[in-house]
Amino acid sequence: MIPLSTPHLAGNEWLYVKECLDSGWISSSGDFVPKFESAIAELIGCPHTVACVNGTVGLQLALQAGGLLSGEHVIIPNLTFVATSNAVHHAGGDPILMDVDKECWQLDLDLLEDFLGNQTFQKEENGKISTFFNKTGKRIAFIMPVHVLGNMGDMDRLTSIANKYHLKIVEDSTEALGSTFKGKHAGTIGDFGVFSFNGNKIISTGGGGMIVCREKGEADKLKHLINQAKAHPEEYTHDEIGYNFRMVNVLAAIGLAQAEQFGSHLAKKRDIAKTYKSQLEGLKGITFQKTLPKVEANQWMFTVLVEDPLGLHNWLKNHNIQTRRLWVPMDQLSIHKHLHYIQSDNQSYQLYENGLSLPCSVGLEESQLIHIIGKIKEFIGV
Ligand SMILES: Cc1ncc(COP(=O)(O)O)c(C=O)c1O
Numbered sequence: 001m002i003p004l005s006t007p008h009l010a011g012n013e014w015l016y017v018k019e020c021l022d023s024g025w026i027s028s029s030g031d032f033v034p035k036f037e038s039a040i041a042e043l044i045g046c047p048h049t050v051a052c053v054n055g056t057v058g059l060q061l062a063l064q065a066g067g068l069l070s071g072e073h074v075i076i077p078n079l080t081f082v083a084t085s086n087a088v089h090h091a092g093g094d095p096i097l098m099d100v101d102k103e104c105w106q107l108d109l110d111l112l113e114d115f116l117g118n119q120t121f122q123k124e125e126n127g128k129i130s131t132f133f134n135k136t137g138k139r140i141a142f143i144m145p146v147h148v149l150g151n152m153g154d155m156d157r158l159t160s161i162a163n164k165y166h167l168k169i170v171e172d173s174t175e176a177l178g179s180t181f182k183g184k185h186a187g188t189i190g191d192f193g194v195f196s197f198n199g200n201k202i203i204s205t206g207g208g209g210m211i212v213c214r215e216k217g218e219a220d221k222l223k224h225l226i227n228q229a230k231a232h233p234e235e236y237t238h239d240e241i242g243y244n245f246r247m248v249n250v251l252a253a254i255g256l257a258q259a260e261q262f263g264s265h266l267a268k269k270r271d272i273a274k275t276y277k278s279q280l281e282g283l284k285g286i287t288f289q290k291t292l293p294k295v296e297a298n299q300w301m302f303t304v305l306v307e308d309p310l311g312l313h314n315w316l317k318n319h320n321i322q323t324r325r326l327w328v329p330m331d332q333l334s335i336h337k338h339l340h341y342i343q344s345d346n347q348s349y350q351l352y353e354n355g356l357s358l359p360c361s362v363g364l365e366e367s368q369l370i371h372i373i374g375k376i377k378e379f380i381g382v
Contacts, residue, residue, distance in 0.1 A: 002321045002322060002323045002364070002368050002371075003222075003322050003361060004301075004324055004357060004361070005198055005200040005361050006206040006361045008265060008362035010044040010261065010363075012097055012256075012257040012260060015031060016254065017251065017253050017254055018127070020249050021084065021216060021250075025249045027248050027249060028227075030247050030249030031070055031088070031249070032249045032250075032253040032256055033066035033082055033246075033248075033249055035248055035252070035254075035256050036049050036051055036247075036252040036256045036259060037210070037252075039256055039293045040177075040195070040210050040212075041212075041256075043211065043259060043262055044185035044187055045185055046193075046212050046214075048193070048212065048218065048219040050210065050223055051208065051209070051246070051247035051255070052210070052211060052222075052226050052245045053208065053209065053246070053338065054196075054198065054208060054209045055174040055194055055198065055209040056086060056087050056090075056209070057209065057243070057322050058087075058211045059091075059174075059194050060087040060090040060223075061071045061122045061222055061225055061245065062077075062170045062192035062194055062211050062222075062245075063087065063093060063144075063170055064092075064194055065192070065211075065213070065218055066142065066170065066191055067168075068091050068092065068093050069141070070093075071138055072093055072138060072141040072142075073093065073095070073096050073140040073142065074095055074143070075095075075096045075098050075107075075112070075142070075143045075144065075167070076095050076097060076138075076172075077095040077097070077098055077099075077106070077148065077330075077348070078329045078343065079100045079326065079327065079329055079347075079351055079352065080148065080172070080327065080330065081174075082326055082327070084144060084146055085097075085297075085336065087360055088144070090197050093141070094136075094138065094339075095105075095167055095330075096133065096140070096342065097330050097337070097339055097342065098111060098115065098342045099341075099342065099345075099347050099348050100246075100348050101352075102350070103290040104153055104290050104292060104295075105148050105151065105289050105293065105347075105351055106145065106147070106153030107143075107153055107158070108192050108344070108347065109153065109157050109158060111343070112143075112158075112161060114264075114276060114281070116131065116140075116141065116165045117166075119134050120132060120133055120134060120165070121134060122234065128164055128166075132168055132333070135348060136340075140165070140167060140171070142168050143158070143167045143168065143169055144170045145172065145190075146174075146175075146311055147172065147175060147176035149289060149301045149357075150176045150178075150180055150269075150297050151176075151179070151291055152176065152186055154181075154237070154292060155184070155189045155373065156181075156182070156294075159189065159190070162190075169190025169268055170191065170192045171187050171189060171190040171192070171193040171194070172335050174201070174209075175300045177202050177283065177298060177300075178197070178298040179202070179295065179296065179297050180295070180296045181292075181294055188212060191213070192211060192213050192214075192218075192295065193212040194212070195210045195212070196209050197209065197210070197258070201300070202265050202269060202362070203255070203258035203259060203261070203265060204254075204258060205251040205258065206251060208251050208252075213269075214331075224244070225240075226243055226244075226245035227242065227244075228242040228243065228244055229241065230242070232279055253357065262290070264362075265362045266363075268362045269300060270298070272364060272369060273297065276302050276304075276358060276369075277375075280304065283376075283380055284379070284382070285306055285307040286304050286305070286306055286376075289302060298332070299360070301357050302357065302358050302360040303358070304355070304356055305351070305354040306356070309325060309354055309355060309356040310325075311379070312376065313325065316372070316375060316376070321359060321372055321375060322359060323359070325350045325352070325356060326357070326358045327352065329349050329352050331343075332349075332352075358372065358376075359372055
């Protein structure tokens, strides 16, 4: 089976993990955690990074550190992995689902502006103006754009809308390490950004996450929260309800080795996308996710729209090639039936209906890529 997207462990992983095992520093203390944090900080050009156990809790903590209060709204796209919405729920928030645009598959900014302009009101409380949803009377505190499949939307426009309506931004950049908008890295544009290092991401620690913030004080607060809110270096005093969400040294050791190879992983992902595009462009019924001129996407997960994604999925499966449908839109999940969904022509559903992700592992061989493309052409009948 040619898999969809697997980790590529071709650097110092063994060496660094051995160092942990030999020294006994396998748990939550040790050098590799700060080293991995620094490596990611350098890569994205933002000094404040906090490693944690996975991207889902990273998103939850970013919302909590950013001041989300129980019952407040967070706007998220309807087309995303359920972890985005789970994180809002775990932080005590109430997600508002918003449709995505047809071309780039990111949060639909026309719809967002229309919604905020027509379905909300502003009010001053304790000298601070906030935006409230007409239907619920509850404050909309955050917007959480997801850089879907590693692509990005118009972050200038999103930021100016967020500023106008006093919304903080947490970027769900879990899929977008290395993607940039006007040269600025995903995860560094909003108030917080979060990366994931699970098994299928562009670099992986098996499971892991990284929260990016703007100020040292925020990073300190996050470190405090993930470490059971321990208030004294030696005494077991704790000044709030904290979490055990720290990344362990062994995983950070893998992460550091992976970060050292990030450049070659990124180049390979982009090469794979380029080959797919050049070979499949113009074929009957196939379209691609568009990228804005200001965006350089990391091409984490190469995905096409086809007329019969299930048929193509089964055909490729029969030829030992793994593919994956896009996520069932959030509003379609029974756990989300009570949520508000803002849409005009339900693009997220169209994308779900037609989307299919193709194998794009960093370790994918040229001959495998040519084989996959050949099988897709055979299915289409060219
Ligand atoms: C869009 C999105 N959000 C959140 C997550 C959660 O990340 P993790 O699996 O590290 O918890 C993922 C990755 O799985 C994701 O793709």
